[in-house]
Amino acid sequence: MTPSPETAATTGSIDTVTVRPGHGSAPAAPGTPALPDVDLFDLRSLLPPDEQERLARIEAHLEEHVRPHLAEPWNTETLPVELLPGLAEVGLGELDHLGASRLFQNLAHVALARVDLSLSALVGIHNELNIGSIERFGTPEQKARWVPALRRFEALGAFCLTEPDHGSDIAGGVETTATPDGDGWILRGTKRWIGAGTVAAVALVWARDTTDGEVKCFLVPTDTPGFTATKITGKLGLRIMQNADMVFDDVRLGPDALLPGAGSFDATREMLRDSRAWVGWQGVGVQQGILRVLRDYALERTQFGRPLARFQLVQSAIAQVAGNLAACEGLMMQVQRLQDAGALEMVHAAAAKATSTRLARESAALARDAMGGNGIVASYEMARFMGDVEAIYTYEGTQSINALIVGRALTGVSAFV
Numbered sequence: 001m002t003p004s005p006e007t008a009a010t011t012g013s014i015d016t017v018t019v020r021p022g023h024g025s026a027p028a029a030p031g032t033p034a035l036p037d038v039d040l041f042d043l044r045s046l047l048p049p050d051e052q053e054r055l056a057r058i059e060a061h062l063e064e065h066v067r068p069h070l071a072e073p074w075n076t077e078t079l080p081v082e083l084l085p086g087l088a089e090v091g092l093g094e095l096d097h098l099g100a101s102r103l104f105q106n107l108a109h110v111a112l113a114r115v116d117l118s119l120s121a122l123v124g125i126h127n128e129l130n131i132g133s134i135e136r137f138g139t140p141e142q143k144a145r146w147v148p149a150l151r152r153f154e155a156l157g158a159f160c161l162t163e164p165d166h167g168s169d170i171a172g173g174v175e176t177t178a179t180p181d182g183d184g185w186i187l188r189g190t191k192r193w194i195g196a197g198t199v200a201a202v203a204l205v206w207a208r209d210t211t212d213g214e215v216k217c218f219l220v221p222t223d224t225p226g227f228t229a230t231k232i233t234g235k236l237g238l239r240i241m242q243n244a245d246m247v248f249d250d251v252r253l254g255p256d257a258l259l260p261g262a263g264s265f266d267a268t269r270e271m272l273r274d275s276r277a278w279v280g281w282q283g284v285g286v287q288q289g290i291l292r293v294l295r296d297y298a299l300e301r302t303q304f305g306r307p308l309a310r311f312q313l314v315q316s317a318i319a320q321v322a323g324n325l326a327a328c329e330g331l332m333m334q335v336q337r338l339q340d341a342g343a344l345e346m347v348h349a350a351a352a353k354a355t356s357t358r359l360a361r362e363s364a365a366l367a368r369d370a371m372g373g374n375g376i377v378a379s380y381e382m383a384r385f386m387g388d389v390e391a392i393y394t395y396e397g398t399q400s401i402n403a404l405i406v407g408r409a410l411t412g413v414s415a416f417v
């Protein structure tokens with residue numbers, strides 16, 4: 001009997017697919033069929049050859065020098081700063097700077113999120129919000145002082161918007177104040193959840209100018225007297241990322257602290273829209289990681305005398321994760337198309353972020369279950385993915401807030417209050 005294409009797969013006769021070592025799974029053993037990459041729809045093939053090579057270099061570095069070293073930092077809630085020079089070496093500190101296409105930048109974010117969401121958050125906020133804000137809103141002197149060191153990860157920045165009493169309602173709720181004092185400013189207030197807050201050299205702080213009521217952005221070197229940052233411990237997710245509570249106790253700043261282009265909250269809306277889209281790509285990356293860890297485990301782990309991959313329900317979980325991933329990839333490519341056309345609106349970014357992180361959360365839960373007890377152990381990676389996905393589900397606008405943005409756009413009726 002001639003096997004159908006579906007049954008042929010079980011006999012090892014697939015020979016048209018290739019594994020790309022470094023970003024799929026482990027290369028197939030001699031004599032066994034090669035398996036397709038977890039980037040099943042081959043987004044990388046849309047890059048020009050030189051960017052494909054650059055991406056492959058990033059992926060190889062992450063695979064060899066980063067991925068094996070993450071369980072311990074996650075368990076101990078520490079940032080492995082020793083990994084930062086390597087990330088800088090492959091260009092992850094200056095994704096905006098090398099004349100790279102938007103797709104290359106997005107796939108570089110995907111590559112990192114496939115390995116770890118904490119480092120992905122660090123690098124994403126660094127590129128999208130910290131360097132992005134200084135480049136867009138800063139003076140030549142401010143750029144010269146901070147950007148070169150940031151690009152090399154010799155200094156880290158922190159983007160400080162959320163406060164203890166204002167999360168979802170921060171746009172209208174900023175209580176931290178900036179009061180003119182001589183030719184400078186005095187900063188008073190508190191911030192919460194700030195990524196890299198305890199290790200940053202410079203904090204980009206959004207504070208309300210007490211003279212005109214506008215929310216403006218200030219560059220605060222973290223060695224300025226009156227500034228303190230305390231790590232938030234015991235998190236379920238993004239345990240490698242150092243999130244902090246910050247206090248600004250009469251912090252005295254010079255006249256050069258204000259980012260002149262960020263004189264109102266409107267300045268940052270465009271950046272927050274784009275960073276929300278970036279979180280959508282994080283959802284793609286983590287699902288690629290989830291898919292490859294699940295598949296590798298299902299092929300390796302034996303129960304009832306056969307690999308888990310031989311059980312239909314396990315294959316169903318693999319297929320659902322692959323479907324969620326593919327849906328998110330297609331969605332994010334559409335987001336990118338709108339960005340390239342200058343037509344991306346907050347409703348698109350909110351819908352994409354909410355959908356991608358929701359599906360990533362579902363994928364993590366499916367895969368965790370299909371790995372049994374080892375699915376909840378950090379050294380098997382899936383537990384880390386699962387915890388970390390909770391954080392991206394919440395930051396950059398919670399699931400509910402993004403749903404409300406989409407609902408308002410589609411109905412014309414605001415349901416925020």
Ligand SMILES: Cc1cc2nc3c(=O)[nH]c(=O)nc-3n(C[C@H](O)[C@H](O)[C@H](O)COP(=O)(O)OP(=O)(O)OC[C@H]3O[C@@H](n4cnc5c(N)ncnc54)[C@H](O)[C@@H]3O)c2cc1C
Pocket residue numbers: 125159160161162166167168169192193194195196237238243391394395396397398399400401404415416417
């Ligand atoms: C790991 C992590 C990293 C972060 N990093 C940063 C950072 O680097 N910089 C920064 O500035 N911030 C950061 N944040 C803050 C993040 O943006 C906020 O946590 C987020 O906006 C939600 O705010 P909240 O936690 O105060 O929740 P709340 O606003 O208190 O919300 C609690 C719940 O109420 C719901 N809710 C609130 N309002 C409404 C409404 N009108 N209708 C329906 N439901 C509603 C929310 O959806 C949520 O489910 C980070 C957060 C986390 C968890």
